[in-house]
Amino acid sequence: QSALTQPASVSGSPGQSITISCTGTSSDVGVAYNYVSWYQQQPGKVPKLMIYNVSYRPSGVSNRFSGSKSGNTAFLSISGLQAEDEADYYCSSYSSSPLAYVFGTGTKVTVL
Amino acid sequence: EVQLVESGGGLVQPGGSLRLSCAASGFTFSNFWMTWVRQAPGKGLEWVANIKQDASAKYYVDSVQGRFTISRDNAKNSLYLQMSSLRAEDTALYYCARDHYASGSYDSWGQGTLVTVSS
Numbered sequence: 001q002s003a004l005t006q007p008a009s010v011s012g013s014p015g016q017s018i019t020i021s022c023t024g025t026s027s028d029v030g031v032a033y034n035y036v037s038w039y040q041q042q043p044g045k046v047p048k049l050m051i052y053n054v055s056y057r058p059s060g061v062s063n064r065f066s067g068s069k070s071g072n073t074a075f076l077s078i079s080g081l082q083a084e085d086e087a088d089y090y091c092s093s094y095s096s097s098p099l100a101y102v103f104g105t106g107t108k109v110t111v112l
Numbered sequence: 113e114v115q116l117v118e119s120g121g122g123l124v125q126p127g128g129s130l131r132l133s134c135a136a137s138g139f140t141f142s143n144f145w146m147t148w149v150r151q152a153p154g155k156g157l158e159w160v161a162n163i164k165q166d167a168s169a170k171y172y173v174d175s176v177q178g179r180f181t182i183s184r185d186n187a188k189n190s191l192y193l194q195m196s197s198l199r200a201e202d203t204a205l206y207y208c209a210r211d212h213y214a215s216g217s218y219d220s221w222g223q224g225t226l227v228t229v230s231s
Contacts, residue, residue, distance in 0.1 A: 001174050003156070035215040039157070046207070046224070047149075047157065052217035090157050092216050100171050101147075101216045106156040 004029065004091055004104035011110040012081045020107045022074040022091030028102055030072035035094035035101075038067055038076045042087040050089075051076060078109070086111045114138040114220045116208050121225030128198050132225055134191040134208030139220075142166075142186040145211040147218060148193050150204035150227075158204070161193065162211065176202075198229045 005023040012018040022029065022036070029036060038051040049058050051067035054074065064079045074093070078085055091104035120132040132148070148160040161172045161182040170182050181194040191208050205226050209218035 003158075033215070035217075037215070037217050039218070041157075046221040047218070049212075049217060049219045052213060052219075053215055058212075058217075058219060088156075092157075092159070092218075094216050098171075098174065100173055101159040101162070103149075103157040103159055 001095065001098065001100055001102055004093060004102055006089075006091060006104040006107045008105070009108045009110065011112055012078075013112045014081055014083065016081050017077060017079040018081060018109065019078075020076045020089055020091075020109070022076070022093075022104045024072050024074075024093055024102070026072060027097040028072075028093040028095040029069065029074050029091075031094065031096045033094050033096075034069065036067070036069060036074045037092045038065075038074075039090045039092065040085075040087045041090065047090065081111055083111050085109060114210065116210065116220055116222035118206060118208055118222040118225035121206065121227045123228045123230065124198055125231050126199060126229055128229070129194070129196040130198065130227060132193040132195065132206055132208075132227070134193075134222055136189045136191065136208075136210070139210070141184075141189040145214050146184060146191045147209045147211055148182060148191075149207045149209055149218070149221075150202075151207070151224075152201075152204040155204075160206070163191070195227070198227075200229050203227060203229045
């Protein structure tokens with residue numbers, strides 16, 4: 001059960017768009033279930049669900065956040081970057097072997 | 113309002129045991145998979161274990177398999193994590209979370225309870 005691989009940091013200027021990758025294997029991200037979620041964690045706060053089932057947004061999450069998947073890699077895109085988006089972001093995926101879930105290594109997003 | 117409140121954390125010596133609890137309110141607890149997630153100080157999130165609505169299925173991360181036991185009491189709206197043979201690397205903030213769509217979609221989290229394993 002190795003953690004999914006994310007870039008350590010991504011940065012962008014206000015108004016720009018950024019994309020965070022989350023790379024796994026055919027046993028987790030690449031599995032057919034499409035059970036990939038994304039979480040935002042601001043300093044000292046509890047994680048917040050931003051995307052579930054690869055591309056669905058929970059009620060109340062800005063439509064500036066979107067998710068997608070290609071093969072063994074999932075992506076979180078943030079458009080119109082805002083100062084409040086500065087946080088750590090984690091992906092998560094179901095794993096079929098062994099049966100469990102696994103988080104990504106986390107990506108620190110900095111708004112320049 | 114959905115609320116999850118963890119308790120039971122503290123300082124324990126290596127090899128010791130601890131039982132964490134998570135009290136749920138504001139939703140029908142018995143309808144949801146529940147999960148424990150931990151975060152070591154200054155580190156990332158780590159999925160620990162989950163349990164099906166009727167407790168008929170339970171899964172664990174390899175590093176705690178055989179040492180931790182997840183359980184629930186739907187009559188008391190409570191989730192538990194019995195931890196034994198604790199190691200320094202188990203030191204973390206332990207969160208309980210609700211899996212809203214039974215797909216690893218944790219839409220509600222508690223504030224966490226801190227477990228410190230040290231002599």
